[in-house]
Each structure stands twice: as structure tokens, then as C-alpha cells.
Amino acid sequence: GPLAPKTDSAEEAGTPPELAGVSAGAGEGSAVLLRRKRVLAELSPLERFRLRxxxxxxxxxxxxxxxxxxxxxxxxxxxxxxxxxxxxxxxxxxxxxxxxxxxxxxxxxxxxxxxxxxxxxxxxxxxxxxxxxxxxxxxxxxxxxxxxxxxxxxxxxxxxxxxxxxxxxxxxxxxxxxxxxxxxxxxxxxxxxxxxxxxxxxxxxxxxxxxxxxxxxxxxxxxxxxxxxxxxxxxxxxxxxxxxxxxxxxxxxxxxxxxxxxxxxxxxxxxxxxxxxxxxxxxxxxxxxxxxxxxxxxxxxxxxxPRGVDIEEAWKCRSCSFEEHCEWRRERAENATASNQTKRFK
Ligand code: SF4
Missing domain, CATH: 3.90.320 (Lambda Exonuclease; Chain A)
Incomplete structure (x- = not known):
């Protein structure tokens, strides 16, 4: 069969329709910025990533x-x-x-x-x-x-x-x-x-x-x-x-x-x-x-x-491309350090 094209679900990236007209141009004040932030937070990931x-x-x-x-x-x-x-x-x-x-x-x-x-x-x-x-x-x-x-x-x-x-x-x-x-x-x-x-x-x-x-x-x-x-x-x-x-x-x-x-x-x-x-x-x-x-x-x-991996599956993070960017992993490491310190105080 012919080569199937690569995924194009996000090919029309741009301003989601919900944000049209919510531009924060120079001098338009923080109200617009706030509105833009709120709209972004209200968008589902499908809408935010423009995935059909x-x-x-x-x-x-x-x-x-x-x-x-x-x-x-x-x-x-x-x-x-x-x-x-x-x-x-x-x-x-x-x-x-x-x-x-x-x-x-x-x-x-x-x-x-x-x-x-x-x-x-x-x-x-x-x-x-x-x-x-x-x-x-x-x-x-x-x-x-x-x-x-x-x-x-x-x-x-x-x-x-x-x-x-x-x-x-x-x-x-x-x-x-x-x-x-x-x-x-x-x-x-x-x-x-x-x-x-x-x-x-x-x-x-x-x-x-x-x-x-x-x-x-x-x-x-x-x-x-x-x-x-x-x-x-x-x-x-x-x-x-x-x-x-x-x-x-x-x-x-x-x-x-x-x-x-x-x-x-x-x-x-x-x-x-x-x-x-x-x-x-x-x-x-x-x-x-x-x-x-x-x-x-x-x-x-x-x-x-979204959820990251459970603590028992933390081994997966070692082969993950996003290891250094991952907030879930960082939080987990911080929690682990905090609980170790608490243990030491006991
Ligand atoms: Fe998932 Fe983060 Fe671990 Fe990667 S580093 S596997 S994104 S929890």
C-alpha cells in the first residue's frame, strides 16, 4: 500500500478558536492577559494542543x-x-x-x-x-x-x-x-x-x-x-x-x-x-x-x-527523554528528601 502520511492531528497549530479576539496587545492592560490565562486554563488538552x-x-x-x-x-x-x-x-x-x-x-x-x-x-x-x-x-x-x-x-x-x-x-x-x-x-x-x-x-x-x-x-x-x-x-x-x-x-x-x-x-x-x-x-x-x-x-x-509513574515504577524515568524536565519526578524526589529528614528528627 502507499506510505501512510505521518500524523497531522496538530498540523493546524495556531490560536485556538476560543482565544480568537483575546489578544493581549501592547497597552491593553492586565485584564486581557488575565482573561487569556483563564481561557487557556479552561481549555481541555485536546483543544490546547489543537488535536482533532x-x-x-x-x-x-x-x-x-x-x-x-x-x-x-x-x-x-x-x-x-x-x-x-x-x-x-x-x-x-x-x-x-x-x-x-x-x-x-x-x-x-x-x-x-x-x-x-x-x-x-x-x-x-x-x-x-x-x-x-x-x-x-x-x-x-x-x-x-x-x-x-x-x-x-x-x-x-x-x-x-x-x-x-x-x-x-x-x-x-x-x-x-x-x-x-x-x-x-x-x-x-x-x-x-x-x-x-x-x-x-x-x-x-x-x-x-x-x-x-x-x-x-x-x-x-x-x-x-x-x-x-x-x-x-x-x-x-x-x-x-x-x-x-x-x-x-x-x-x-x-x-x-x-x-x-x-x-x-x-x-x-x-x-x-x-x-x-x-x-x-x-x-x-x-x-x-x-x-x-x-x-x-x-x-x-x-x-x-496528567499523572506520572507510581513510585514502584520509578525505574521507567531512567529511560525517559523528559527526565530532566519532569515536575512529577522532581516533586517525588523532594518529597522523598523531606520524609528522610523527618525520619532523622524522630
Ligand atoms: Fe513519566 Fe516524568 Fe518519569 Fe518521564 S520522568 S517516565 S514523564 S514520571
Whole structure:
């Protein structure tokens, strides 16, 4: 499939609509500044960071450390430790090699946000017939509204088992030759469970046109650029606007009769050699997954402050890019010193 564009959820950064007209120009006095501060405090993190949707990987990152995800948006200039390491690059090349096994990766030029979303949708559309014919697909885009927030993700692989079950398989590369620890596992399990919720609601025809267009603020009448138009034609699809692509996708999904995902699996493999280390099957309980999701989303919709890691998981901070900036960590260190001093006085 064509290369999916990078996340553009925050691409329209600028003054949030709620702040329009609340400019604090020279000589306008402190009342305006105060009002501006108050408005900022009242904005939810989704509004403050100008996010129209969340990536599944961000929400799962919260299961590791919520504050780390928040700092990723607040301090984008701080280099990410893991992303820069050769280990992660090795992981990315294993993913690409696997994708190339089942289909070609082509590059398509895009000219607008609508073009980029149309490409994601076309990508998904091109894989549905393969799945329907019992084939294997990799890097399948999934999206939809869950618990009031639009979520976007990419499923590593879907295939059918010998028993005919639809299996989701998520590939995780590891630097070490053993399976992940419990903390990492929690976040991986949540990730595949969210993919199942998204995929299942798509094939049940629950993806709604208005939710899509309004959450992402896309113009249905926007004509497709030449690159995306040509790509659609190669797929045998005659569409001219973004809205046309979306309508086609919604119709195809509701008539597809594809099954829901039966089995969730995580496959761990070694980064250096790409040898398999082991596979874990993940259970699914919809009510539980939705409750966990609501808990994570309550931060994004402004119902609570973000949380850092618990004291028992302070080891996570040692590999965190924001270690030196983190207030949570600093406060915890100060509290620890204060309680040590109290002990000494006793
Ligand atoms: Fe989270 Fe620790 Fe990083 Fe702070 S330093 S963001 S608490 S992992």
C-alpha cells in the first residue's frame, strides 16, 4: 500500500478558536492577559494542543506514563531517546520488510489534508477485498469514534488461522532475547484491544460520515489532488473528491460482511536478528477496555490533571527523554528528601 502520511492531528497549530479576539496587545492592560490565562486554563488538552484526534499509540503510551505522552506534545523540541536509537530503526526496518512481503509500498504525493485522509482511506479500501478473499494484509489503517474521541491507528497484520478465525497479529521488536515485562505488556495489550474495537466497529458499519468529517474538520467537496486521483484510478476506483472516497469506504464497509477479529496476538521478535522470541495471546473484554479508555481520555477532555509513574515504577524515568524536565519526578524526589529528614528528627 502507499506510505501512510505521518500524523497531522496538530498540523493546524495556531490560536485556538476560543482565544480568537483575546489578544493581549501592547497597552491593553492586565485584564486581557488575565482573561487569556483563564481561557487557556479552561481549555481541555485536546483543544490546547489543537488535536482533532488521538493516535492509538499515544493513548497506549499513557498506560506506560501519561505525563511522558503529555510532555511529547508540550516539549516537542526535546529529542526522543528511543526514537533515535539504532534499535528502534532496526524495528522499523523489520516492519517494512514484513509489509513488503505482502504488498508493494508506493509513494503518493498529497496536496491537502483531505488528500492525506483520502489516501489513508484508499489504503484501507484496497485491503478489504484481500481480507474478504481470505488473504493476509499488513499495515491496515483503522479509525473511528470511541468514547467521544476520534482515534486513529494502524494494525500490523490480519490473517485467518487454519480454523478460519480472523487473527490480529502485532509485531513487537525487542533488544533482548526475552518477552516484555509486565509494565510494557499492559500497554501492548491495551493497544491490540483498541485496534479490535476500532476494526470491529468499522466492519459493523458503525463509522459515521459526520463524525469523520466534523471531528477532523475536513471538506467533503475538496477535489482530490492529481497524485491521489491517479492512485485511486489504479485501484479501479472512480472518485473525484474527498467526500466521494469517504462515501465509497462507508458503503464498502457496511456491505463487506467481514467478521469481527476473533484472536489477538502479540509476536515478539529480536531486533538484531529478527528471530522470533515468542507469541502471546491477549484476552478481550469490551467493557473493561472501554473503561480503561475512558480513564485515559478523561485527561484529554480536561477532567483531570496528567499523572506520572507510581513510585514502584520509578525505574521507567531512567529511560525517559523528559527526565530532566519532569515536575512529577522532581516533586517525588523532594518529597522523598523531606520524609528522610523527618525520619532523622524522630
Ligand atoms: Fe513519566 Fe518519569 Fe518521564 Fe516524568 S520522568 S514523564 S514520571 S517516565
Amino acid at each position: 484526534y488521538l493516535c492509538v499509540t499515544d493513548v497506549c503510551g499513557q498506560a506506560w506514563c501519561e505525563l511522558q505522552v503529555v510532555y511529547g506534545f508540550e516539549l516537542p523540541h526535546v529529542p526522543k531517546r528511543e526514537e533515535e536509537s539504532p534499535k528502534v530503526k532496526a524495528g522499523a526496518s523489520i516492519h517494512l520488510a514484513r509489509e513488503l512481503e505482502v504488498h508493494d509500498v508506493v509513494s503518493v504525493s498529497t496536496q491537502s489534508r483531505e488528500d492525506r485522509w483520502a489516501l489513508k482511506i484508499l489504503n484501507m479500501l484496497s485491503m478489504l477485498p484481500i481480507l474478504q478473499a481470505g488473504g493476509r494484509v499488513r499495515e491496515l489503517p483503522v479509525f473511528g469514534m470511541l468514547e467521544g474521541v476520534f482515534l486513529v491507528g494502524v494494525i500490523d497484520e490480519l490473517h485467518y488461522s487454519h480454523k478460519g478465525e480472523l487473527v490480529l497479529s502485532e509485531l513487537k521488536t525487542r533488544g533482548l532475547r526475552y518477552l516484555s515485562g509486565r509494565a510494557q505488556e499492559r500497554s501492548h495489550h491495551f493497544q491490540v484491544r483498541l485496534y479490535k474495537l476500532l476494526f470491529d466497529s468499522m466492519v459493523r458499519g458503525l463509522l459515521e460520515r459526520d463524525a469523520f468529517v466534523q471531528s477532523l474538520n475536513l471538506r467533503p467537496e475538496q477535489p482530490l489532488g492529481p497524485g491521489v486521483m491517479e492512485h485511486a484510478q489504479k485501484l479501479g476506483l472512480h472518485v473525484h473528491t474527498f467526500g466521494g472516497v469517504l462515501e465509497l469506504a462507508l458503503m464498502t464497509l457496511s456491505y463487506s460482511e467481514l467478521p469481527a477479529i476473533d484472536v489477538l496476538k502479540i509476536e515478539y521478535c529480536h531486533q538484531g536478528t529478527s528471530d522470533a522470541i515468542g507469541t502471546r495471546e491477549v484476552s478481550f473484554d469490551e467493557a473493561g477496555v472501554r473503561a480503561e479508555l475512558r480513564n485515559h481520555l478523561s485527561y484529554w477532555i480536561g477532567q483531570r490533571e
